Amino acid sequence: MSRTDTISSDQPIRRLYEQILIAWNQQDANAMAAQFEEDANLVGFDGSQADSRAAIEDHLRTIFADHPTAAYVAKVREIRMLGSNVGILRAVLGMIPPGSDDINPAVNTIQTLVAVEGADGWRAALFQSTPAAWHGRPQDSAALTEELRDVMRRGLTCL
Numbered sequence: 001m002s003r004t005d006t007i008s009s010d011q012p013i014r015r016l017y018e019q020i021l022i023a024w025n026q027q028d029a030n031a032m033a034a035q036f037e038e039d040a041n042l043v044g045f046d047g048s049q050a051d052s053r054a055a056i057e058d059h060l061r062t063i064f065a066d067h068p069t070a071a072y073v074a075k076v077r078e079i080r081m082l083g084s085n086v087g088i089l090r091a092v093l094g095m096i097p098p099g100s101d102d103i104n105p106a107v108n109t110i111q112t113l114v115a116v117e118g119a120d121g122w123r124a125a126l127f128q129s130t131p132a133a134w135h136g137r138p139q140d141s142a143a144l145t146e147e148l149r150d151v152m153r154r155g156l157t158c159l
Contacts, residue, residue, distance in 0.1 A: 002141040003008040010079035027064040033057035043128040070095035085117035094148035
């Protein structure tokens with residue numbers, strides 16, 4: 001597969017990821033869960049896991065009901081096609097706490113999405129969020145925060 005093929009074929013995966021972020025920012029558990037395969041897996045920032053679309057929706061519904069969630073701002077680092085109907089997206093993500101207008105650097109995140117194409121389009125098979133703590137490397141953490149602030153300043157959810 002040429003680089004040109006990869007660029008054109010990865011757009012549905014980018015759109016899938018953006019739909020997940022939009023649903024999170026709207027605190028819409030149903031819309032977010034709809035982006036997942038029936039047997040998908042979700043690994044949350046805190047290590048929690050949900051296995052199946054129904055479990056993901058229940059997990060999200062509880063989060064949105066019980067916690068004021070931060071808004072996501074993300075930058076896609078890579079989309080790599082593993083075949084014609086499977087791809088991996090890696091992104092960095094910042095969180096803007098409720099009532100704030102800035103990213104909280106303490107909760108910067110790395111996200112990984114494994115996407116598969118089925119009869120009903122592209123869906124998430126695995127979605128994982130991992131803290132971007134970068135212990136002992138404050139300059140890298142600060143650089144990531146500034147990079148994500150640039151996305152935020154542009155008024156975007158995802159770049």
